[in-house]
Amino acid sequence: MGRNETAHASAEDVGGETEEFDPIGTLTLIAIYFAILVVSWVYIYYIEFLGRDLVIVG
Amino acid sequence: MSEAIEGDRTFADKFPEEARVVRAALLGSFLALTLGAVFGIIQTLHRTGVFRGLISSTDYYTSLTAHGVFLALSFTTFFLVGLFTWAVVRSLDRPVIDIRITWTWYGLMAAGMTMTGISILAGFVNELDMSADVLFTFYAPLQAHPMFYAGLAVFIVGSWIAGADYFRTWLAWKRENPDERIPLQTFMVLTTMAMWYIASSAVAASVLIFLLPWSLGLIDQVNPTLTRTLFWFFGHPVVYFWLMPAYLLWYTVLPKIAGGRLFSDPLARVVFVLFLLLSTPVGIHxxxxxxxxxxxxxFISMTNTMFLLLPSLLTAFTVVASVEYGARQRGGTGLLGWLTDLPWRDPAFTGMMLAGLMFAAGGFSGMVNAGMNINYMIHNTIWVPGHFHLTVGTAVALTFMAATYWLWPQITNKPIYSRAIGLVQVVVWFVGMALMSNAMHAQGILGVPRRTAEPEYSGFDYxxxxxxxxxLNIQIAIGGTLLFVSTVLFIGNLVLTMGNPKISGLAEELPPALSGPDDAPRVLDNLRLWVGIAVTLVVLAYALPLAAIINRGGLLGPGVGTFPVWLTPVLDALANGAAAVVGGVVDASASLAEVVG
Amino acid sequence: MHIHAYEKLWLAASVLLILFLLGSVTYGAVGPGVAMVSDSEPAIDAGALDEDDRFSEPRVEQVGENEYAAYVVARQFGFQPDPIVVPANSTVTFYVTSADVIHGFEVAGTNANTMVVPGEVSEITVETDGPAEYGIVCNEYCGAAHHAMEGKLEVVSQSAYEERASGGDGE
Structure with missing residues (x-):
């Protein structure tokens, strides 16, 4: 057993795997999150906030 | 001893002295959690009008101060120092330099928090001329008993020594391993503590130069804008101080529990460096x-704040990708089908995942908080507590509780009493918080203020x-009740765990990252450089505003009075007087302040 | 340093999101003209409000054609004047200060919201629409009876406003 995780992380230990793994599921989930964020922001800023009474103009 | 057997040793076996400190810190943290939860349920029921029989509306603010200080400072920080001690010692695979120093900072932090805690809780006892009903933010010119400020100072000094302990242990390791990269967990601890030194310097200055001398009567008045600005200089980075240990767990422990490994070590380092750089020059938001x-x-503060979204958005990707890798190692397939191949029956896994999901929702309300002019809509409404109950109240708190199910056996050699109860507990927390936080956000948009014992008013309807x-009040009450139940389940499970016998075979190793530290540019480990840039950014962001504030109001403020909350006569006068006799009350409190001063 | 292509994509999307948020706020400032409360007013002696022209007698007064100024004092535990009466379809500038501790001044359910700090004057300008009644709440904890601190903003028709003003109400 190595002294710490640095020692574990030798090139042959992890080599190659990085290229093989494409986190397509993650990309999908995060794209959905992105869409939710944009839609929610547009609603809350442009409709809810700017549509309220007594907007501060000075 | 053969290598195989050594690999089976838990943290408690390898480092029994350090494990004791970690246990003590976690127990301190859970004591604070218990107290905080009791005040939490009292407040939920009081505020929503479901049950107001336990405390008066005046004592609500004593409860609220206790809830804020015990949870936001005590629960989080004690867990953090326990976790960080574990992380540094584990990842460096060496003991701390001197365990007596480690116990010294623990003792100081415990003593400081006890002092502050007593000054707050004394507010419930009318016979004592002591109170600190100034809430977590202690805005002057409301003034707490001196012991409140003194305790905070001692607590912060203790945390500084803890940071020094980690840095010295790392330096000793570095001498022994001159050419090695800083192990990831230690890197995370060091960057977080560097941020903490920068951030807490301002609140320490505020307390030691202004608030403590003022509460002792050594100076007559303080500048409310200045002390408030110094508080928020600390008050925003402190939220990342809470969050960083949760990130440490998401990056280094969660992937392992999911059956995989961290996606990218270099990006994890980049994220922590970004937090070190950007957490502090944003407090003006x-x-x-x-x-x-x-x-x-x-506007400058807003720009910095928005870019502070970046490390969190990157974290979302890296952590989910690490979990996806784990799921695919476990045989998961499909675009999203792998989600079903994760260890959802493990409370540590499910708890952390639900915490992360809540954090994603909190990210949205955080964007609204960060937007400068949209702040008019939600500033000081209950939207804001709705937001931070998602972040610190779930992303952090639920991660800490979930991680405890994994970590506690490592530091005690005792298996968790019931993982099933643990699973129920984390799900109940999630459901409770979803209800409570959602309703709080919605009420905030209606204009319902935060920090009030009775949010309903006689003169108008929302x-x-x-x-x-x-x-929405009903939703808040149900949600808050579920959160209390969840805390009881957590604490109960832990107490029963303590009764379990010690066994062997609980040791867990943390695997290295897919893309390891050798992939990370060396410059990332140059802490001096990053601290230097961080300090420069803070100076750029704060020098001019602080100079302008002092220039406007003077160091000690433009003719502002003193309003002690810790003299019962004043408190009673204020409570009874209400709006009708405002003038008289102001005179009375001014003269009383003179007597005190 | 190796960064996965998807992660680069997400990084780019994140930066775009941040620019979109900053752009929205900037649009709000230059389009509808939302302005922040700022350091426009000089500091003031909170202990000597009774000697101040504007705050010794909290009131609403006409300062221009269809422009009104509301001088408001927040103190434990109420607002003066109460109610604050302003005419409909006019421009109203609130000057709010505190006689004691930090308070909040929030016209519930609207965008009129500001901190009220002793020693400082918060200046916010709004344009009123038709007649309406709003609640004003103190949204910063200010002491034992904080929850009792409320006020009222009445937006009344121009004629009703003039009637009230000439009626010697003073508010």
Whole structure:
């Protein structure tokens, strides 16, 4: 057993795997999150906030 | 001893002395959690009008101060120092330099928090002329008993020594391993503590130079905008101080529990460096609606704040990708089908995942909070507590509780009493918080203020949206009750765990990252450089605003009085007087303040 | 340093999101003209409000054609004047200060919201629409009876406003 995780992380230990793994599921989930964020922001800023009474103009 | 057997040793076996400190820190943390939860349920029921029989509306603010200080400072920080001690010692695979120093900072932090805690809780006892009903933010000129400030100072000094302990242990390791990269967990601890030194310097200055001498009567008045600005100099980075240990767990422990490994070690380092750089020069975004601060400073603060989204957005990707890798190692397939191949029966896994999901929702309300002018809509409404109950109240708190199910056996050699109860507990927390936080956000949009014992007013009704004020109150009460139940389950499970016998075979190793530290540019480990840039950014962001504030109001403020909350005569006069006799009350408190001063 | 292509994509999307948020706020400032409360007013002696022209007698007064100024004092535990009466379809500038501790001044359910700090004057300008009644709440904890601190903003028709003003109400 190595002294710490640095020692574990030798090139042959992890080599190659990085290229093989494409986190397509993650990309999908995060794209959905992105869409939710944009839609929610547009609603809350442009409709809810700017549509309220007594907007501060000075 | 053979290598195989050594690999089976838990942290408690390898480092029994350090494990004791970690246990003590976690137990301190859970004591604070218990107290905080008791005040939490009292407040939920009081505020929503479901049950107001336990405390008076005046004592609500004593409870609220206790809830804030015990949870936001005590629960989080004690867990953090326990976790960090474990992380540094584990990842460096060496003991701390001197365990007596480690116990010294623990003792100081415990003593400081006890002092502050007593000064707060004394507010419930009318016979004692001691109170600290100034809430977590202690805005002057409301004034707490001196012991409140003194305790905070001692607590912070203790945390500084803890940071020094980690840095010295790392330096000793570095001498022994001159050419090695800083192990990831230690890197995370060091960057977080560097941020903490920068951030807490301001609140320490505020307490030691202004608030403590003022509460002792050594100076007559303080500048409310200045002390408030110094608080928020600390008050925003402190939220990342809470969050960083949760990130450490998401990056280094969660992938392992998911059956995989961290996706990218270099990106994890980049994220922590970004937090070190950007956490502090943003505090003015809590003061968007303050008079006496120019709009330009607010805009700069907003720009920094928005870019602070970046490390969290990157984290979302890296952590989910690490979990996806784990799921695919476990045989998961499909675009999203792998989600079913994760260890959802493990409370540590499910708890952390639900915490992360809540954090994603909190990210949205955080964007609204960060938007300078949209702040008019939600500033100081209950939207804001709705937001931070998602972040610190779930992303952090639920991660800590979930991680405890994994970590506690490592530091005690005792298996968790019931993982099934643990699973129920984390799900109940999630459901409770979903209800409570959602309703708080909705009430905030109606204009319902935060920090009030009775949010219903005699002169007007709130507009009716999202089901309306009353219905949302019910949701808050149900949600808050579920959160209390969840805390009871957590604490109960832990107490029963303590009764379990010690066994062997609980040791868990943390695997290295897919893309390891050798992939990370060396410059990332140059802590001096990053601290230097961080300090420069803070100076750029704060020098001019602080100079302008002092220039406007003077170091000690432009003719502002002193309003001690810790003299019962004043308190009673204020409570009874209400609006009708405002003038008289002001005179009375001014003269009383003179007597005190 | 190796960064996965998807992660680069997400990084780019994140930066775009941040620019979109900053752009929205900037649009709000230059389009509808939302302005922040700032350091426009000089500091003031909170202990000597009774000697101040504007705050010794909290009131609403006409300062221009269809422009009104509301001088408001917040103190434990109420607002003066109460109610604050302003005419509909006019421009109203609130000057709010505190006689004691930090308070909040929030016209519930609207965008009129500011901190009220002793020693400082918060200046916010709004344009009123038709007649309406709003609640004003103190949204910063200010002491034992904080929850009792409320006020009222009445937006009344121009004629009703003039009637009230000439009626010697003073508010």
């Amino acid at each position: 809590h003061q968007y609606l303050d008079p006496g601060i120019a709009e330009g400073f607010k 507009p009716t949206m999202f089901g309306g004020f009353e219905e």
